[in-house]
Amino acid sequence: MNYRFSDKVLALKPNAIREILKSASDPGVISLSAGNPAPDAFPVDAIREISARILADNPIGVLQYGVSEGYQPLRDTLKAYLKEKHGIGTDDDELIVVSGAQQVMDLAGKSFLNEHDVLICEAPSFIGSLNTFRSYNTRLVGVPVESDGMSMEELEKALDANESAKMIYTIPNFQNPSGVTMSLGKRKKLYELALSHNCLIIEDNPYGDLRYYGEDIPSIKSFDTEGIVIYSGSFSKVISPGIRVGFMCAPKAAMAKMIICKQGQDVHTTMWSQMICNEFMTKYDFDGHLGFLRDLYRGKAALCMKLLDEYVVPNGITYNKIDGGLFIWCELPACVDMLDFCRKLTERKVCVVPGNAFLTDSELECHSFRINFSTPTDEDLTEGIKQIGQLAKEVI
Amino acid sequence: MNYRFSDKVLALKPNAIREILKSASDPGVISLSAGNPAPDAFPVDAIREISARILADNPIGVLQYGVSEGYQPLRDTLKAYLKEKHGIGTDDDELIVVSGAQQVMDLAGKSFLNEHDVLICEAPSFIGSLNTFRSYNTRLVGVPVESDGMSMEELEKALDANESAKMIYTIPNFQNPSGVTMSLGKRKKLYELALSHNCLIIEDNPYGDLRYYGEDIPSIKSFDTEGIVIYSGSFSKVISPGIRVGFMCAPKAAMAKMIICKQGQDVHTTMWSQMICNEFMTKYDFDGHLGFLRDLYRGKAALCMKLLDEYVVPNGITYNKIDGGLFIWCELPACVDMLDFCRKLTERKVCVVPGNAFLTDSELECHSFRINFSTPTDEDLTEGIKQIGQLAKEVI
Numbered sequence: 001m002n003y004r005f006s007d008k009v010l011a012l013k014p015n016a017i018r019e020i021l022k023s024a025s026d027p028g029v030i031s032l033s034a035g036n037p038a039p040d041a042f043p044v045d046a047i048r049e050i051s052a053r054i055l056a057d058n059p060i061g062v063l064q065y066g067v068s069e070g071y072q073p074l075r076d077t078l079k080a081y082l083k084e085k086h087g088i089g090t091d092d093d094e095l096i097v098v099s100g101a102q103q104v105m106d107l108a109g110k111s112f113l114n115e116h117d118v119l120i121c122e123a124p125s126f127i128g129s130l131n132t133f134r135s136y137n138t139r140l141v142g143v144p145v146e147s148d149g150m151s152m153e154e155l156e157k158a159l160d161a162n163e164s165a166k167m168i169y170t171i172p173n174f175q176n177p178s179g180v181t182m183s184l185g186k187r188k189k190l191y192e193l194a195l196s197h198n199c200l201i202i203e204d205n206p207y208g209d210l211r212y213y214g215e216d217i218p219s220i221k222s223f224d225t226e227g228i229v230i231y232s233g234s235f236s237k238v239i240s241p242g243i244r245v246g247f248m249c250a251p252k253a254a255m256a257k258m259i260i261c262k263q264g265q266d267v268h269t270t271m272w273s274q275m276i277c278n279e280f281m282t283k284y285d286f287d288g289h290l291g292f293l294r295d296l297y298r299g300k301a302a303l304c305m306k307l308l309d310e311y312v313v314p315n316g317i318t319y320n321k322i323d324g325g326l327f328i329w330c331e332l333p334a335c336v337d338m339l340d341f342c343r344k345l346t347e348r349k350v351c352v353v354p355g356n357a358f359l360t361d362s363e364l365e366c367h368s369f370r371i372n373f374s375t376p377t378d379e380d381l382t383e384g385i386k387q388i389g390q391l392a393k394e395v396i
Numbered sequence: 397m398n399y400r401f402s403d404k405v406l407a408l409k410p411n412a413i414r415e416i417l418k419s420a421s422d423p424g425v426i427s428l429s430a431g432n433p434a435p436d437a438f439p440v441d442a443i444r445e446i447s448a449r450i451l452a453d454n455p456i457g458v459l460q461y462g463v464s465e466g467y468q469p470l471r472d473t474l475k476a477y478l479k480e481k482h483g484i485g486t487d488d489d490e491l492i493v494v495s496g497a498q499q500v501m502d503l504a505g506k507s508f509l510n511e512h513d514v515l516i517c518e519a520p521s522f523i524g525s526l527n528t529f530r531s532y533n534t535r536l537v538g539v540p541v542e543s544d545g546m547s548m549e550e551l552e553k554a555l556d557a558n559e560s561a562k563m564i565y566t567i568p569n570f571q572n573p574s575g576v577t578m579s580l581g582k583r584k585k586l587y588e589l590a591l592s593h594n595c596l597i598i599e600d601n602p603y604g605d606l607r608y609y610g611e612d613i614p615s616i617k618s619f620d621t622e623g624i625v626i627y628s629g630s631f632s633k634v635i636s637p638g639i640r641v642g643f644m645c646a647p648k649a650a651m652a653k654m655i656i657c658k659q660g661q662d663v664h665t666t667m668w669s670q671m672i673c674n675e676f677m678t679k680y681d682f683d684g685h686l687g688f689l690r691d692l693y694r695g696k697a698a699l700c701m702k703l704l705d706e707y708v709v710p711n712g713i714t715y716n717k718i719d720g721g722l723f724i725w726c727e728l729p730a731c732v733d734m735l736d737f738c739r740k741l742t743e744r745k746v747c748v749v750p751g752n753a754f755l756t757d758s759e760l761e762c763h764s765f766r767i768n769f770s771t772p773t774d775e776d777l778t779e780g781i782k783q784i785g786q787l788a789k790e791v792i
Contacts (some may be wrong), residue, residue, distance in 0.1 A: 002649065008505060008506060259410070273666055
């Protein structure tokens with residue numbers, strides 16, 4: 001059979017990270033390539049309790065069809081939480097539950113992007129989202145990330161140069177993969193530029209609750225008076241990724257089409273998962289759990305940076321200090337072949353993610369790689385970073 | 397803000413049934429409009445047991461990220477089950493788990509359909525799938541359904557007339573909404589026609605296990621030697637719809653792109669849900685449960701047809717007898733305005749689904765409506781059908 005694929009998917013390749021993860025799961029391999037929560041980060045006891053209770057008290061509610069917009073009590077909880085804690089959501093906004101934040105990118109892509117339309121994103125940016133936009137045959141235009149976020153000069157140039165640019169995709173907090181947080185000034189500038197170019201913003205904030213140092217910076221959505229920001233949140237890093245629950249807060253007028261698209265994708269998000277999140281947020285100490293996670297990951301982040309300073313930086317690799325999130329972005333000197341370096345690391349049973357995977361075009365020149373510190377044990381993290389330092393010493 | 401929606405979604409309207417269901421949930425309304433399992437159809441005790449066990453034995457497995465293709469033990473279980481029970485699956489096929497069968501339509505639509513490509517379907521057909529295909533700006537061409545399935549003459553004409561027809565979408569067993577089952581002869585003819593026109597078939601089989609009378613007919617996928625059939629199955633009608641688990645068996649070469657698209661949509665299906673299905677299939681009496689469901693629904697189907705014969709048929713409405721599934725398709729005489737009839741029923745607090753919702757163009761002439769007998773209690777079913785008969789007596 002000659003399969004006649006759509007133009008949209010012809011050039012699609014599997015997410016390089018998820019492919020790397022498959023080999024990284026071999027025993028004996030130290031994986032610094034994942035973005036998984038630490039195994040001890042899950043509120044297992046609470047989830048056991050909640051699951052038993054909802055299946056005892058309301059089994060039909062757990063097992064029967066739900067509505068596409070999401071489990072109403074969870075929607076109410078999230079609306080109140082976002083409003084109170086982050087100043088997010090106006091009367092013109094709506095909030096729906098989705099099957100992980102990844103679905104926000106798909107629904108927004110389907111609802112707004114014609115083939116060959118331009119989406120502007122940070123360069124580098126999260127490969128999962130980029131692949132989703134690619135699956136609508138979107139043209140990705142990357143704007144370089146500076147230490148305080150996207151370059152606003154380059155963003156303005158990109159907007160001026162691309163009339164079909166309909167969306168700007170940004171991860172303002174502890175960006176994946178760069179670890180960078182966008183300054184308040186740049187958030188406001190980005191909002192102004194988007195508004196003046198009739199452009200939507202997707203604000204993807206899966207890591208916002210995982211700040212280990214410094215003060216929270218207001219989200220772009222919190223000053224969205226004109227209805228141009230689609231805010232995406234997730235429980236994957238703060239409760240569990242395996243339950244697949246995220247949420248989206250967006251202008252009602254923009255949301256309506258996305259809800260229809262969600263109906264057509266998976267009808268609704270798993271009821272059990274939605275109820276777990278709602279019960280955990282309302283009947284347990286959610287803020288306390290976030291504090292526990294911050295303490296856990298602050299320790300791992302500090303260890304990771306200390307090890308990098310000790311073993312890696314002296315051998316010629318630089319990296320961005322982080323205030324939160326799960327990732328650190330390391331840069332090799334321009335004279336070193338980054339892909340070859342990552343390959344050699346793999347031979348030494350240490351997996352990192354080659355940085356070109358996060359670019360709008362993986363053929364572009366890249367000297368960086370991403371490491372993750374949330375998933376490995378402290379012992380593996382130590383051994384892995386020592387190996388990186390050792391290899392750097394040999395080849396740089 | 398002037399939202400610049402994509403061409404794909406401009407004409408999209410919410411699924412009419414799910415909108416009707418919202419009003420049908422008012423207290424005092426008898427809903428014959430749903431497609432939900434009966435509340436007593438869920439294996440609640442088993443699910444309670446399984447949930448407690450997997451959260452005790454393997455909490456990290458339930459809560460951590462999984463792979464996009466699905467939970468491997470469930471994939472293995474399903475592969476063996478389909479092969480043994482239905483003769484489905486060759487070495488050239490792959491099976492993946494999806495978040496409800498609706499996702500199969502979305503992944504297939506994205507992977508194969510360019511905008512304005514033609515998809516051929518039964519007329520009438522399942523509105524949920526039609527809406528999914530519409531969300532890719534697909535042109536739907538309907539082929540009339542006869543008492544033994546799609547008209548093969550009309551199908552051949554449609555294939556000849558539409559060179560961009562890349563897919564035929566069919567629900568061969570107890571079709572939603574017509575209740576019709578496709579004969580073996582027509583299944584073979586459909587396969588031949590698809591093959592000779594370089595066309596894929598999506599065989600959607602959510603109701604196949606719910607046969608109340610007669611013998612199973614081999615699935616089209618069971619004679620797919622050439623790799624042109626995408627087979628879609630679901631746990632929604634046989635375990636629970638709220639858990640959102642379906643599966644797809646398709647040629648490996650066609651599957652690869654769909655897996656990438658699934659990664660971009662929801663990364664993977666909820667782990668808890670997948671584990672519930674696998675444990676239930678392997679450690680409980682799954683076949684016994686299917687027998688229980690068949691007995692339950694056979695009783696409700698028989699009651700429904702008896703009531704129709706007694707109260708409705710004598711007043712001028714005809715219907716198709718069914719051998720399985722959840723739906724019965726009723727036809728008004730051509731002189732009666734069907735939409736007006738459904739509206740008047742709603743005033744009498746009885747909800748059915750107007751048949752035009754299931755057409756490729758809801759403006760086409762239609763004299764039918766769909767009723768469901770699985771969700772209402774026997775008392776509500778009786779009262780609802782009496783009301784239909786009473787209204788028919790008054791207006792026909």
